[in-house]
Amino acid sequence: MKLAKTYGYLKKDLDQIEEALNKVIQAEHPVLREASTQLLRAGGKRIRPVFVLLTGQLGNYDLERIKTVAVSLELIHMASLVHDDVIDDADLRRGKPTVKHIYDNRVAMYTGDYIFASALEHIASIKIPNTHRVLSKAMVELVVGEIEQIKDKYNWDQNLRNYLRRIKRKTALLIATSCKLGAITAELPENQANRLYQYGYYIGMSYQIIDDILDFTSTVKELGKPSGNDLLQGNVTLPVLFAMQNESFNSFVKETFTNPEKVNHNDMNTLIEMLKKTDAIKNSYHVSNLYLKKALKALEPLPDSKAKHTLQDIAKFIGNRRS
């Protein structure tokens, strides 16, 4: 089953969001317009808007307002991806060429800034102070997380806490924020909005851990980038942390990355095979499942509704994701 099936009934609202996304980033300059819509055309799960819609449906659902928040969140996410591709020197994203690859770094910087500003201009129409406080705080934290990621690159002696804090900022925070913003916009009581934030946080943690697992277990075709790419970039993810407990993997990884620029395809294949032979993947799934259980628990006290069931289904789907 596909993830989109769990929230198929949202299609009409999601189509409206897609339309609004496209409308908001129509720059006048043809290259800026083309570059801004490039990532949009590449598609994506639109998981953040989905969370805004679903949590919004738990309260006073005003589609126009909910849509504004969902569109802005997705644009902020997109702007950060355009800049991330400059940071990672990435040529492909979601299997499609990146803005940085089609044009260059400079255009990618202007495009990211343009999309980011479009998002803020758009969400400024929402006059709920808490919406802006929550979102702006998340945005700063998101960047701090990325700075931390660069700081921790090729640091083989980091611990689990470093990793969890990093993925919290990298992924979980924006999903948690999506859930909370949907709740705030739909005027849910604070305790419910906080529960939904927790749900989003746990789901985000689980989602990122599985993403980090798939980096080793999926094919190039499934990933849209080479397997083991995170490790190649020096990102020490959960499977690597577990695998590092194995002495031969530990010494091989440190030796291989003595000079990261010289790591080749064969080295990476050897590392991936070695990692798969340890318990790293199994243990990582175990941690991911612990977060999923917490996500489901956070939802329990909320009143029963179709949207709540969908949030539960999404959690279960994420737990079973294998590609």
Added chain:
Amino acid sequence: MDINDMKQMIEEKLQHTYLDKYIKKPKIDEEKLLILTAIINNTNLPDIKKKQYIITTMLVQIALDTHDLVSNTNGSDGKKPKQLTVLAGDYYSGLYYFLLSEIEDFRMIEILASAIKEINEYKMKIYYREPQSIHEFFRNVKKVESTLVLYVADFLQQAKMKNISEEWLFVNKLIQEKNQVRAVGFSPLFEDWLHEAPKENYNSLLFKVETIIQEKIVDMKNYFSNGTLSRSSFTIFTTPLVKDILTKETSAVEEG
């Protein structure tokens, strides 16, 4: 509102231990800070609000300037400085939003965001070397330099300050670029124009730039003397820094 105090407050906001270790401290454009302070000082806003507007607008300017430093290649010291330059710009942008969210100023969030959008449109025109004439090229440069401040001036209903601010920021940019050419023989901005104008070289371009600077300085001096500006806004243009630039540039042009 003291410029040095403002500068210090902005520097405090920009501080980040890890970024400071690997990338150059962002430059605070003092002339832009002066103009902005002049505009904001001319309003009846409470001091705290004035400070917040100056800090957030300057953060946006610094974020944009920082992203202009991201090159298409890695530098000699590897890719880390480039990566952190991207993130530094994003961090300063995030801070502007965060600070205005704290004071629930949704309108200013929108004003600054609209300015960022427009500036990037002009930057693209320059980057894609679209201007067909040197006047058009300079018009775009002027827009990139002044749009942010002009949006704030409009928002604060300081229309009288717009013209002089726009001209002053433009002249200042030309002076900066000219000085860079004299120091290192190169200006990335001027290169964008020279690339499209094969008959032009740095000598002929600098001559045109000097002429424009001279004309604009005369215009500005007239503007100051005809009493269009209120006493409080005029004061900022008579600070030692501005006076020094005006005097130096006038004599440099006169000396030929």
